[in-house]
Amino acid sequence: MTHTVMDLNADLGEGFGRWSLTDDEAMLAVVTSANVACGFHAGDPAIMRRVCDRAAAAGVRIGAQVSYRDLAGFGRRAMEVPPEELADEISYQIGALEVFARAAGTGVAYVKPHGALYNRVVADPGQALAVARGARLAGPALPLLCLPGSALHQAAAELGLPTVAEAFADRAYTAEGTLVPRRTPGAVITDPAHVVRQAVALARDGQVAAITGETVPVRARSLCLHGDTPGAVDLARRVRTALGEAGIGLEAFA
Template structure:
């Protein structure tokens, strides 16, 4: 078994920092780097790309709504043409810093409210697909199984990669429980690591209502902005490797 570990990184801005990118880049195999719209600035983007490239971590563009004040966690009814342009802009900005570091952007993952919206929002999902196709149709895209985003991306000829979340609760329908609801985020490293092992093996996990939920994904997201994130990510990596799961970027592998 082989699985990718991804994490949202580079999410500071100016003198404000969030998470321990340095430590997480020694744990994960793929880095979803903020592109300046929900977080990140040119210096942070450059530094994150340099560290990721030096450690052999794949660099992904974590694109979002233009929403620094809300950290990209508020839905914005952006016209599809505008959204396409803004996604191209973000990928291109990060790709410039990745190339300076001797690497390149090798996949695209939406962030926050955009990620959740394009599970069902057909027009916005199409806009993001159009942006990736316009920039580089060889780029894989990362997202939630069963989403409009991945369905339309696959129909457009893009490589789709499904992901699951280490520390987020799921509804019985396989979508993420909103952060505003109790129990949406899991905090126990042992529980999270055991859950990740089940997901890596394709075994059911428990949904928020207690029902079994099958989750199959090529990549597991370990969040970097929650308390104890580094310890949790290290525990997840330890448990997976001790149980025979190889950790490697998903690049070049379809879901």
């Protein structure tokens, strides 16, 4: 089933101190959901507060983008974290962001893993269950934004947590419907026309062309664009315009 309405999400707040990576204000004028870094791979209290304030003012849904504790590696390095410790760290990150979301007059609406953790919980049931347990402790009804059919999707279902299926406009897919690892050439799609075509195909047709050429079904309610890629804001605007022209409305998931 494809959707005539799609959520558009992006990773925001990915800076630290004086260092800034994402153009949060500009992206908040385009997306419907903001995955806000919670301090473990990027982000600090001032950035988290500022992004929450701006997201609330723009009517954009706030999500906690949780990660392994890896500031130096931007959360993209594989790590071995005991499940009990990981669950606590997930709850901790969500709770930290919730303070700033509430101060802005709203709240954390969903949870999305970042980087190496996102990739790990696609196929690792133990780590996936830890993430789901951490999310449930922070909020029993918090949806998990994840790859459809992933181990995290299954773990959330086991614990009674809602899930939202996510697809990626600017990442290459394998024939199995998973993301091509970032270390593989072509894993991140940089051609704007390609990104726009893939976004429309995912939203309108529920499918994507794998890096090896196969057509792969991918049914999603939310579409991700990365805020840290060159020209991210302009690309997001182009995707939003193309979705509208294809008859796809943009609205945050319930």
